[in-house]
Amino acid sequence: MKIAIFSEIYLPYLSGISSFISVLRKSLISLGHEVLVITSSTDVSSTTFEDGILRCPAKSANNKYGMSLKNSNNQTMLKKILEFNPDIIHINTDTAMGKLGLSIAHRLGIPTVYSIQDYYEDRFFYENSKIKLKIGTMVEKSRLLDMIDNCDVITASSGRAHEYLASSGRKDKHIRVIPSDTDISSFNYQNITPESIQKLRKKYNISPDTTLAMFAGRLDTDKSVEYLLQEWAQFISVSDNMHLMIVGDGTEIDSLKDWTKYLKIESQVTFTGEIPHSLMPEYYAASNVYVSAATTGLMSMSVLEAIACGLPVLLKRDKYTQEFVKEGVNGFTYEKASEFGDRMKQLSSLDIDGRRIIKNVVRRSRNDIPSDNMAKQFIAAYESAMKKKAKR
Template sequence: MRIAIFVETYLPYLNGVVTHAKILRDGLIHNGHEVLIVTADKTVHEHVLEDGILRCPALEVKRIYGYGLSSPISMTLMKKIKEFQPDIIHIQQEFSIGLAGVRAARALHIPLVYTLHTMYDDYIYYIAPGPLTGIARRVSHNYVRFICRRADIITSPSKKSIDYLANAGVNRKVYIIPNSVELDDYAESATSPEQRAEIRQRYHIPPDAFVTCFCGRIGREKGVDNLIRLWASQCGGDPSHYLLIIGEGPYRKELEEMVQELGLHERILFTGAVPHEQIAPYYACCNAYATASLSEMYSISMLEAQASGLPVVQRLDPDNIDQIQVGVNGYLFETAEEFGGILHKLASITPDQRKALAQRVRDSVRERSSDSIAKYLLELYQQAINKHR
């Protein structure tokens, strides 16, 4: 099968959707299929096709994490898509490249699969000031309905998407396909004791400290400010606890100022952006992963942490609890006291107990490989092709 995957950004740019697209691409290729990635790239000035990736020229949108917006209408783009002769088009996002995928599927009379990764109601503030959020939300819902009407099949990594789409006026079957992770990249053998020690030394973290980490885009919707407040209230007075915040984003400077005001800048640490191929030792040098976000849809960062053997401490989100098996690969909290109690309990267990817990956590995500997501989607691709005939 020949599959064209349309995604707004791709490597070396890094976010959850990019990671998902890469893992899917690798799984499909491993199963003997041909894949073309189509993406916007603000660093190119003409369409560039190399190693199965078609990079389309784009203008930078600084307000939205420096994303690039490419023209969805392009004769060159359509020509290159036709030359690839896809059997199916799979769009991972809804903006300029996603719209180009919708147009290409219609022009070539081939099926379209759409994966919803993001509940855009949580991101409206990036493009609309407070008084205009209601209007922006209605426009967003109208656009999502437009995309869904043209898709033969809709998928999402989280059940949370079903309510979001219903609120947007979309009453369609949504196939829930949890995100995957490259297990070998985060296995215990993937990093050395020296690499783990070097990360701790770089940030002046003692070898015996208990380190909780978060990894992701540093934006308001990720709730990192709430995580910092929770950690500060429960662990700030214990010098054996550290919080490592991995990632970059527009909210970082404000958060760093908050940490300075709390007087915890020596134990709440910001790494900035870390290339994906270098991320494994950062997880491996930590003891737990924590998040206070309510905007996640089966977080890939949480999966990577679990694949690294880290138990996840997640703020209770009734619509997104599928990723946590309490006591097996993580814990849920509602109050600051519960959050602190979990971290202090994890910090108190013996080395043997910690090792056994890490193995249970890794075992819990063993079925989340690139092959598993590829095989599931291949069944849906064939279903869409049969339906389209």
């Protein structure tokens, strides 16, 4: 099967979508399929093609990625896609690149699969213009629903997507829930030397005995990082000898830095900015716990990567958290901010042997998942889309 995957962003951009597509692509190829990834990039001035990745020039845009495909009529790009002659189009964005995927599918008369990767809730960060964000939310929702209405099969990594579609007037739309997976061979703390960990901590002035919590991902409104910072400020003090590292960049980074100052926790929080995906295993290995307060997003690739690296996770609890967390095995959940503080202090109290044991237990918790499980489920989705298209 020839599969064309459309995504506005891809590696080396640090994003759950980038990681997801990289893992899926690798697994599909290992199963004997041909894959072409079409993506945009602000780092190229002309279309490039290398190792199955077609990178097209991007322009700055006011969307969740901060950029968008510059020219949908790029002839070099279109020629390469048509030469590939895909059997199916797999779209992972509702921006210009997603629209291009739809137009190519219509032109070739082939089926489409749309994966809901993220969406914007109707909520506001403390200093955003409510009017601007409300308009932005409406635009994002309109684009998402347009994709859902025009693609043959819809997938999502979490059942939480069902509720979002129901609230958006699409409760009758069927969604195939396909849990995401990660590359456990790349994300393995045993591949990271103690010297590398020491060097990374020294770079950010974090002592070896400090308990390091980390969050990783694009810093957008749906990640709830502002709530995480607020919980930290409420229940973690300087004397607790803990530090929070926020890894990534995004539209909210400046607001989050201002919020950190307002909460008077600048000395306890480090913003690293964008980090190459290839270096992320070092950041997980150098940390002691992965934390997140998000309850609106879909399955987080960074959570899966953290678990693969033996990092216990501490996540805000809701009915979908069980899709990520085996309580007491690969991590913990909390409901109240005070629970967050208590659990952080419990994890911080572990000695060296305790931390070594928990890393091994967390790492082993995902070993029973076959490496090609996600890819096989997507192949079934592709075949379903083909059957659906053939009946029209």
